[in-house]
Amino acid sequence: xxxxxxxxxxxxxxxxxxxxxxxxxxxxxxxxxxxxxxxxxxxxxxxxxxxxxxxxxxxxxxxxxxxxxxxxxxxxxxxxxxxxxxxxxxxxxxxxxxxxxxxxxxxxxxxxxxxxxxxxxxxxxxxxxxxxxxxxxxxxxxxxxxxxxxxxxxxxxxxxxxxxxxxxxxxxxxxxxxxxxxxxxxxxxxxxxxxxxxxxxxxxxxxxxxxxxxxxxxxxxxxxxxxxxxxxxxxxxxxxxxxxxxxxxxxxxxxxxxxxxxxxxxxxxxxxxxxxxxxxxxxxxxxxxxxxxxxxxxxxxxxxxxxxxxxxxxxxxxxxxxxxxxxxxxxxxxxxxxxxxxxxxxxxxxxxxxxxxxxxxxxxxxxxxxxxxxxxxxxxxxxxxxxxxxxxxxxxxxxxxxxxxxxxxxxxxxxxxxxxxxxxxxxxxxxxxxxxxxxxxxxxxxxxxxxxxxxxxxxxxxxxxxxxxxxxxxxxxxxxxxxxxxxxxxxxxxxxxxxxxxxxxxxxxxxxxxxxxxxxxxxxxxxxxxxxxxxxxxxxxxxxxxxxxxxxxxxxxxxxxxxxx
Amino acid sequence: xxxxxxxxxxxxxxxxxxxxxxxxxxxxxxxxxxxxxxxxxxxxxxxxxxxxxxxxxxxxxxxxxxxxxxxxxxxxxxxxxxxxxxxxxxxxxxxxxxxxxxxxxxxxxxxxxxxxxxxxxxxxxxxxxxxxxxxxxxxxxxxxxxxxxxxxxxxxxxxxxxxxxxxxxxxxxxxxxxxxxxxxxxxxxxxxxxxxxxxxxxxxxxxxxxxxxxxxxxxxxxxxxxxxxxxxxxxxxxxxxxxxxxxxxxxxxxxxxxxxxxxxxxxxxxxxxxxxxxxxxxxxxxxxxxxxxxxxxxxxxxxxxxxxxxxxxxxxxxxxxxxxxxxxxxxxxxxxxxxxxxxx
Numbered sequence: 001x002x003x004x005x006x007x008x009x010x011x012x013x014x015x016x017x018x019x020x021x022x023x024x025x026x027x028x029x030x031x032x033x034x035x036x037x038x039x040x041x042x043x044x045x046x047x048x049x050x051x052x053x054x055x056x057x058x059x060x061x062x063x064x065x066x067x068x069x070x071x072x073x074x075x076x077x078x079x080x081x082x083x084x085x086x087x088x089x090x091x092x093x094x095x096x097x098x099x100x101x102x103x104x105x106x107x108x109x110x111x112x113x114x115x116x117x118x119x120x121x122x123x124x125x126x127x128x129x130x131x132x133x134x135x136x137x138x139x140x141x142x143x144x145x146x147x148x149x150x151x152x153x154x155x156x157x158x159x160x161x162x163x164x165x166x167x168x169x170x171x172x173x174x175x176x177x178x179x180x181x182x183x184x185x186x187x188x189x190x191x192x193x194x195x196x197x198x199x200x201x202x203x204x205x206x207x208x209x210x211x212x213x214x215x216x217x218x219x220x221x222x223x224x225x226x227x228x229x230x231x232x233x234x235x236x237x238x239x240x241x242x243x244x245x246x247x248x249x250x251x252x253x254x255x256x257x258x259x260x261x262x263x264x265x266x267x268x269x270x271x272x273x274x275x276x277x278x279x280x281x282x283x284x285x286x287x288x289x290x291x292x293x294x295x296x297x298x299x300x301x302x303x304x305x306x307x308x309x310x311x312x313x314x315x316x317x318x319x320x321x322x323x324x325x326x327x328x329x330x331x332x333x334x335x336x337x338x339x340x341x342x343x344x345x346x347x348x349x350x351x352x353x354x355x356x357x358x359x360x361x362x363x364x365x366x367x368x369x370x371x372x373x374x375x376x377x378x379x380x381x382x383x384x385x386x387x388x389x390x391x392x393x394x395x396x397x398x399x400x401x402x403x404x405x406x407x408x409x410x411x412x413x414x415x416x417x418x419x420x421x422x423x424x425x426x427x428x429x430x431x432x433x434x435x436x437x438x439x440x441x442x443x444x445x446x447x448x449x450x451x452x453x454x455x456x457x458x459x460x461x462x463x464x465x466x467x468x469x470x471x472x473x474x475x476x477x478x479x480x481x482x483x484x485x486x487x488x489x490x491x492x493x494x495x496x497x498x499x500x501x502x503x504x505x506x507x508x509x510x511x512x513x514x515x516x517x518x519x520x521x522x523x524x525x526x527x528x529x530x531x532x533x534x535x536x537x538x539x540x541x542x543x544x545x546x547x548x549x550x551x552x553x554x555x556x557x558x559x560x561x562x563x564x565x
Numbered sequence: 566x567x568x569x570x571x572x573x574x575x576x577x578x579x580x581x582x583x584x585x586x587x588x589x590x591x592x593x594x595x596x597x598x599x600x601x602x603x604x605x606x607x608x609x610x611x612x613x614x615x616x617x618x619x620x621x622x623x624x625x626x627x628x629x630x631x632x633x634x635x636x637x638x639x640x641x642x643x644x645x646x647x648x649x650x651x652x653x654x655x656x657x658x659x660x661x662x663x664x665x666x667x668x669x670x671x672x673x674x675x676x677x678x679x680x681x682x683x684x685x686x687x688x689x690x691x692x693x694x695x696x697x698x699x700x701x702x703x704x705x706x707x708x709x710x711x712x713x714x715x716x717x718x719x720x721x722x723x724x725x726x727x728x729x730x731x732x733x734x735x736x737x738x739x740x741x742x743x744x745x746x747x748x749x750x751x752x753x754x755x756x757x758x759x760x761x762x763x764x765x766x767x768x769x770x771x772x773x774x775x776x777x778x779x780x781x782x783x784x785x786x787x788x789x790x791x792x793x794x795x796x797x798x799x800x801x802x803x804x805x806x807x808x809x810x811x812x813x814x815x816x817x818x819x820x821x822x823x824x825x826x827x828x829x830x831x832x833x834x835x836x837x838x839x840x841x842x843x844x845x846x847x848x849x850x851x852x853x854x855x856x857x858x859x860x861x862x863x864x865x866x867x868x869x870x871x872x873x874x875x876x877x878x879x880x881x882x883x884x885x886x887x888x889x890x891x892x893x894x895x896x897x898x899x900x901x902x903x904x905x906x907x908x909x
Contacts, residue, residue, distance in 0.1 A: 009899075014588065095580070172586070246902060259903040329579050336585040343577035359585070366585045373592045373648060374690030379796065379850040380589060388901040392850050393894070413901045418584030425592045426690075432582035 002205060002234050006254040008247045010386040011239040012419045014172050014337065016211060017365075021295050021303040022175045026183055028307045029294075030320055034083070035103040035311030037063070037074055038090045041350040042145040044070030049101055055082045058112040060288050063101050066134070072147045072351075073137045075288040077309035080105040091314075091333045091347040093340040100348070103311065114286035121194045121283050126152075129198045129283065136282035137289045137351075141274030142166060142243075143334060145352040148275055151264075152198045159200035161267035164252055165192055165276060167208040167215065168236060168243035171335025174355040176293035177273045179305040181208070181215035184277055185222035191276030192231060194283050199269055205252050206233040206273075209242055240337060241417040245270045247386050259413060274354075294349055298332075299325045299360035308349045314356050315345035326360035333357075336366065337418045373426035381420035381430065387413050391420035395430050398437035403444070406437050456549075463545040470538045477531070485513055595794050596649035602785035603656055603840065609781050610774040614664040614716065615723025617731055618774050624668050625659030626652060628675030636684045650689050654678060657840055658697035660775025661833065661880070662704070665716045665728035669735035674704040694887045695844045698880050705880070711739055715748055715771045748772045750832040750876040753823050765830035772832065779835040786839035795843050798852050802859015803838040803866070804829065810867040822871060834866065837879035847887040854890070854897035861893075862886045 040046035047064035057063055057076040064074040083104045087097040121129065134149035154160050165188075169177040181188060196204050206223075208216045219233045236242055236251050246257050249268055257263050263270055274292060281287040290310060294317065297303035301322030308317060314331070318324060332339040333347075334355055349356075359366045381391035389410055397406035414434050421430040489509040527535070590598075610618040633651045637644045645651070658678050662671060678700025686692045705712050716728055730739035749760035749770050764770055768778025775782070789795035807828050814822035828834065833841075842848065842862050849858050862882045869878025 008902075012588065014586070250902070256903050256905050258905075259901070261903070330581065330585070331578050332583075332585055334583075336583070338583050339585065340583060341578070341580045341585070343580055345578075357585075359579075367581065367587050374688065376592055376595075376650075376690050376845050377848070377850055378595070378845045379852075379855075382850050382899070383852070386902070388899045388904075390850055390894070390898060409898070410901045410904075413903065416583075421584050422587050423589040424587070425590055425595055427587060427591070429582050431584065435582070 002232060002252065005234070005236055005251055007237070008242075008250045008386050009388055010384045010419060011241065011247075012384050012422050013238075014240045014422065016238075017173045017297070018175050018178070018211065020173065021297040021305055022178060023304055026179050026293060026305045026307055028291075029309065029312055029317055031078060031105055031107065031109070031309070032312045032316045033104070034313070035077055035080075035105065035309060036088050036090075036313065036348040037077070037101045037103065037311040038088075038348060038350055039064050039074065039099045039101065040090075041074065041310070041352065042072045042139040042147055044068070044072070044147060046099065047071060047074045049085050049099075051082050051085075051101070053082050053085055056080075056106075057082060057103065058110055060112040060114065060290060062135075062137075062288070063103075066137075066147075070147060070150065072139050073135065073288075074101070074310075075137055075290050076103055077290040077311055078103070078105045079108050079110040089344065089347055091342055091350060091353060095343050116284065116286045122197055124283075126154075126198045126200065129194065133198075133279055133282055136278070136287070138275065138278045138282060139289070139351050140272055141278065141292055141351065141354070142272030143338075143352055143354060145350075148271070148279070151269055151271070152195065153264075154199045154201075155264055155267075157267070159202065160264070160269050161202055162253060162269075163192075163196055163199055163201035163204045164248060164268060164270045165204065165206040165273060166243055166245070166248055166270055167206055167212070167219070167273040168248060169212070169273075170209060170238070170240045170243035171337050171339075171355070172240075173297050173357055174295050174335050175297075176295045176305050176354050178212045178215050179295075180274060180277060180293050181212070182218050185218040186225075187277045187280045188219065188273060189222040189226065189231075190284065191278070191280035193226065193228070194279050195271055195276060196231065201269070202230065204231040206231070207236050207242075207248055207252055208233060209238045210235040211238040240419065241386055241415070244386070244415060244417060246415065289351065292349075292351065292353070294353055295355040296321045296358075297355065298358035299363045299365070300358050301325060308353075310350055311348045313345075314347050314349060317349070317356060318345060318358060324358055324360055326362035328358060329361040329363075330359035330366065331356070332359065337422065338416065367427070369427050372428040375424075375426055375428060378425060380423040380425065384419040384423045386417060386419060387415055389414060391430055394437070395428060395433050398433040401437075401440070403437055403441050407441070411437055411441075459545070459548055463549060466538075466541060466545060470542075473534075473538075482513070485516055489513070590794065593647070593649050596653055598789060598792060598794050599653050599840070600649065600656065602789045603653070603660075603775075605781040605785055606660065606775050606778065606836070607656060609768060609778050610660065610664075613718040613723075613768070613777060614774065615720065616725075616727050617664040617716065617723065620668065620727065620731065621662055621664065621666060621671055621774060622656065622659040625662065625671050625675050626655030628672045629655035629658060629679045632676045632679040633684065636680065645688055648689060651679065651683075654683065654696045657695075657775075657836075658700045660836060661697060661701040661773050663712060663715050663773050665714070665730045665741070666704075666711055667730055667733035667735075667739045669733065670704060670708055670711060673707075674700040677703045690846055692846055693891075694884055695841050695847050698841060698884055701880055702884060713751075714741060718769065718771050718777070748776075748832065748876065749827075750870070753827070753831075754870075754876040757820070759823060759827065760831070762824075762826040762830060765827065770831075775836045776833045779830040782835040782839050786843075789843075795839075796845075796848065796852070796855040798855035799843050799848060799859040799862075800838040802856045802861075803834070803842060803863040804859075806860050806863025807834065807867060810864070810871075814867075814871060828867075828870070832870075832877045833879040837866075837883055838862070841879070842883050842886065844887075847890060849890045849893045849897065851894060851897045851899060853899075854893040857897065858886055858890055858893050861889065 045067040048067045049064045051063045058079045061076045062073050063076050066073045080103045084102040088100040090098045130149045130152050138148040139145040167177055206219055216235055241247055255266050278289050291307055293305050294308045295305050296317050304321055331342045331345055333342055385391055393409045394406055394411055416431050418431050489512050629651055630646055633646050634644055678696045682694055682696030682699030683692045730741050733739040752758040760770055766779050790797045808825045811825040811828040815824045849855050865882035865885055866878050
């Protein structure tokens, strides 16, 4: 049982605006004329299409298969024809297009034959459960989109300590998880029990922020139906970013995920509320992940939650919600704290799209100031930082591009939650500076790797050229010495006044040469001063090359080998 | 001949980095609140010293404003006086001056404060030292006698006439018409005359314009702390050390060393602790750092006050601590999430 909660440092109290979009019943979004399904809707490798243009597909049919371990398949959200496979604009911060499968719905919405696995999940082996979840294309619906089945591996211990179900939904405006908990508490609880079984979890905590009392009561009621004391729902204080995985773990357990580590390493797994419902539908009904709850809110006439098929264009959702109040200035995918702005409305909803936030020109709810004041070192950012960093110093060093120092101040522990930015009285786009610094550090590291490789190659090339030159010189010298010996022999012949018998003389000379060679095991004896100097020079050069090569990369096998040769 | 139309640029929605909302006060608002918090002290100074205080504060503030305005203009930069920070510098600087200080000295000090204390470091946010104190420190060095000549408070004709010295012609030596009175600290240090602590607390004594009423300064400071626009750790650190050190020394030798109450409420300590040391730019960032910084100021103040050649040491104590504050930040980095030492 959870006896007390822990308060993570920092955090901010943000105006909620959640009442805008929370209504009694969630309606399904209208079937659009076209569904555009990006192949990359999750963390990991993009899926690979397994259908062809013109093919008829049924609802729930796999249209793209997972590509590797960290990947997820994609299923047709409705029945229809594959119209195109190609690049379309997608909701990605880069604003670039990406490969998509386009389905033209036929309007029948006909399901493929579903294979219901079991009403009793506990009889299914956990590894088989994971496979079903994997085949259903389920990824974390909280926003990151990490393939869920990977997280359902309890690790070497065979069990985990605590499974935390994240129903905190701490970002302002977003209410999709809230609605889901109100609408389908039984499905969620079933999903939780399935995940608990898959993970062999000892405790399960459903953490819900205390600004969602209805959702909390609904979950509590659904939990009461099963008499399972190891699963409990708790209300956590409403403070942003309470729903961030690391902060939530601290709030519930008082444990910190060590740096560069994962929750599983301290025997904790976090799952989003939406994911649990998706797991339930996959196990009990055999349905793959083809839709989700999406909050459509902001400056629109009827903000609400919709159950949206993946691939539905955002502008059709906005139209269904009564359109924009005034003219659109900004479209934000996700919440106002961590969501990203997109340049147009005609973008498809994907697995990780939890919120569509519209900002109209007429509104003043969102940041509009274009310039920043100088930092006055007020320290508000350090007070607000939930990661225990000094954002002001990170900003300082990011701005002056002193990236080493920024890393000394733990730049990479920044979770980009935006708290510092939110409270900054100078309105400095702090998070953007950190993104810039992180990207720049990555870039420099890549460049350094590249130039290191290039330098090694160049050095080895030079070494080889030198070596060949030296070998050539050596050969030349040998030849010259041989010639000399021959001439000497000839001279001797002339001196001794023997009659010139060319054949005999040649044999004699050859014998003498052989003798000379035997007596001279090394060709380095009897050298002139100049020659010795040359050899010493070459040796020195070689040694230098060798040193340089071994310094550049001590483990470089190639250069070692060639040194020996 | 028709000119072909240029293809209209693709009009897109606005792209901004997250977060898209912001909360909390703006710089201007924080600065305006600090000015508001200073107002009781300003008004009380005018009540105590009359026209002399009024013109000193007006001229002091105006000289600072004008310096910043002209500097920005000369450098082709947008004027930065709208952020209100320069008004704080001007008012604070004026409050550190003795009433009746010749106005030409007030002007020179103001220019030095803004130019050397702030603008040459890069303007708002970049100054290493509190600009107001830089100005005062300069005057203290340049015009020591004018800076230590005090008018008594509550003169009968204070609202009708200016002291003679105020309007001294520039670059001439001022002459004084009234018998100057010593500040409580000087009286204590040089003549062993102890001023009553309650008089000190209420401010009915001589001193610089803003060094008088601890009560009003505290009120302003508490207002800012309540609005979370001031780090309470700094005054707390100063008060704690001052109280501890003065209690010890007072108990050792009650005649030479004054009591803790006297030390707290006399001289510039209250104004310094509440409004000078808490200058956000020149003080540390972390809460722990602010407290250490406060402790350091307290120790330095006490050393100068008890054993120094001058009766007052708040100004130098703060300036020295300003220089140390970047280092204090480095020493007091918080432990980031996930860096907990594992118990094994």
